[in-house]
Amino acid sequence: MVKKAQSSARREESLSRESIVEASIALLDAKGESGLTFRALADRLNTGPGAIYWHVANKADLLTAACDAMIARAMNAAQEGATPREIIRNVALGMFDTIDEHPWVGSALNRAPGQLPMVRILERLGQQVSSLGVAKDAQWQATSALLSYILGVSGQNAANAQIGREQNYDRETFLQTVAASWLQLDASEYPFARSVAAQLSVHDDRADFLAGIDLILRGIEAQQAD
Amino acid sequence: MVKKAQSSARREESLSRESIVEASIALLDAKGESGLTFRALADRLNTGPGAIYWHVANKADLLTAACDAMIARAMNAAQEGATPREIIRNVALGMFDTIDEHPWVGSALNRAPGQLPMVRILERLGQQVSSLGVAKDAQWQATSALLSYILGVSGQNAANAQIGREQNYDRETFLQTVAASWLQLDASEYPFARSVAAQLSVHDDRADFLAGIDLILRGIEAQQAD
DNA sequence: ACCTGAACACCGTTCAAGT
DNA sequence: ACCTGAACACCGTTCAAGT
Numbered sequence: 001m002v003k004k005a006q007s008s009a010r011r012e013e014s015l016s017r018e019s020i021v022e023a024s025i026a027l028l029d030a031k032g033e034s035g036l037t038f039r040a041l042a043d044r045l046n047t048g049p050g051a052i053y054w055h056v057a058n059k060a061d062l063l064t065a066a067c068d069a070m071i072a073r074a075m076n077a078a079q080e081g082a083t084p085r086e087i088i089r090n091v092a093l094g095m096f097d098t099i100d101e102h103p104w105v106g107s108a109l110n111r112a113p114g115q116l117p118m119v120r121i122l123e124r125l126g127q128q129v130s131s132l133g134v135a136k137d138a139q140w141q142a143t144s145a146l147l148s149y150i151l152g153v154s155g156q157n158a159a160n161a162q163i164g165r166e167q168n169y170d171r172e173t174f175l176q177t178v179a180a181s182w183l184q185l186d187a188s189e190y191p192f193a194r195s196v197a198a199q200l201s202v203h204d205d206r207a208d209f210l211a212g213i214d215l216i217l218r219g220i221e222a223q224q225a226d
Numbered sequence: 227m228v229k230k231a232q233s234s235a236r237r238e239e240s241l242s243r244e245s246i247v248e249a250s251i252a253l254l255d256a257k258g259e260s261g262l263t264f265r266a267l268a269d270r271l272n273t274g275p276g277a278i279y280w281h282v283a284n285k286a287d288l289l290t291a292a293c294d295a296m297i298a299r300a301m302n303a304a305q306e307g308a309t310p311r312e313i314i315r316n317v318a319l320g321m322f323d324t325i326d327e328h329p330w331v332g333s334a335l336n337r338a339p340g341q342l343p344m345v346r347i348l349e350r351l352g353q354q355v356s357s358l359g360v361a362k363d364a365q366w367q368a369t370s371a372l373l374s375y376i377l378g379v380s381g382q383n384a385a386n387a388q389i390g391r392e393q394n395y396d397r398e399t400f401l402q403t404v405a406a407s408w409l410q411l412d413a414s415e416y417p418f419a420r421s422v423a424a425q426l427s428v429h430d431d432r433a434d435f436l437a438g439i440d441l442i443l444r445g446i447e448a449q450q451a452d
Numbered sequence: 453a454c455c456t457g458a459a460c461a462c463c464g465t466t467c468a469a470g471t
Numbered sequence: 472a473c474c475t476g477a478a479c480a481c482c483g484t485t486c487a488a489g490t
Contacts, residue, residue: 014454015455048458050455050456050485050486053484058484059483110382111385114407119408123416126418126419126422141438147378151381152373152374152375153374155377156339163339182340190345191349192356193345196369208367215442215449217445219442219444264465273475274475276475
């Protein structure tokens with residue numbers, strides 16, 4: 001736990017985009033979204049904040065690069081599956097698990113529309129939607145529906161984790177707090193919210209997520225049957 | 227266009243949570259997400275930044291309150307529809323249009339999981355999913371699938387608008403930039419992204435959004451037929 | 453070509469002091 | 472009870488100066 005014992009020591013290796021991205025990921029994993037600052041990063045890399053700008057355009061660029069490294073790994077790991085349908089489910093679950101472990105990926109992803117991280121996911125999904133036999137002119141809509149759904153869940157999981165970190169809540173405590181607040185809503189105005197409040201803290205996020213994917217896949221199949 | 231002509235003038239009305247939220251919405255609409263600061267808000271309200279904290283817990287609270295006001299309006303406007311299916315589509319379109327006009331609502335919404343703004347949407351959707359005849363134990367999954375999809379699209383639209391504002395791009399220019407970057411991807415690795423790049427700048431976001439809702443609704447119906 | 457680190461122009465939030 | 476505004480502890484980013 002020695003702090004900066006060698007603060008003025010020279011780095012052994014020179015800075016590079018990769019080493020900066022790697023250090024950013026470590027920082028984000030350890031301290032969450034707010035943990036990534038140019039000063040903290042410079043400390044960890046034994047350099048000054050200005051040096052980082054030689055290799056990286058700005059913070060958004062850095063965050064997207066860190067996110068992309070994570071997505072690339074997740075997409076490579078989620079290759080297998082016997083049918084297009086199974087591969088789509090595996091890609092989706094790969095995303096879910098990545099964001100479960102690294103919540104910051106969820107918000108970084110949502111803040112970089114059209115960028116490489118998102119295109120990686122779009123590509124995997126699109127190829128399988130195509131293999132599913134969806135008509136050429138319906139492939140975009142089917143694929144972007146899947147992608148939007150995945151991004152939606154990712155964003156929420158990221159936000160949940162963020163709040164949990166800020167308030168030192170675990171998942172359980174957070175959901176119980178939410179459930180309690182739903183139960184205090186007006187009974188005639190919010191019957192549905194109140195009726196599902198109870199299952200909120202016991203439900204399985206991952207299973208629910210997959211159920212949503214299945215719903216969209218069924219919709220795609222039903223459309224093909226027309 | 228007189229600026230601060232009366233900067234030291236007393237406010238005519240005293241501060242209130244409502245007036246603060248109202249001023250926040252005006253600021254967010256005019257200057258985007260980054261336009262909402264306690265200093266800018268204090269200026270507009272002829273007060274100091276500290277005064278705002280008497281009525282509002284912190285910035286997250288303020289943003290959620292502003293978001294909630296917008297969602298409440300949208301949900302009240304999207305009441306009509308002959309069938310549950312039509313009401314669901316109208317609720318979804320109401321959200322789409324709200325975020326199209328006020329992009330900051332999309333990101334505020336995504337950052338406040340379990341909070342009132344989201345519950346308002348969940349409730350509307352849930353009531354209609356229930357009316358659709360979905361079995362009791364499948365209602366939560368169907369409703370949250372719809373909600374997650376809506377949140378996903380909302381988040382992307384918000385991010386698109388945010389980038390557009392930062393770079394002074396209009397929608398068209400932004401999408402053309404994205405399409406151009408997709409066309410530069412490796413042809414064997416990214417066949418799908420390249421094949422859809424062309425339609426990217428001419429596609430109709432709103433129609434695509436609705437197509438996704440329809441896909442999920444079909445999935446729900448298919449599940450009921452089991 | 454790459455790095456340094458002080459400086460700039462901001463933030464959200466707090467809090468003693470006022471009314 | 473409510474407001475004031477200076478002060479605190481941060482940010483991302485820039486840039487003259489170094490090597």
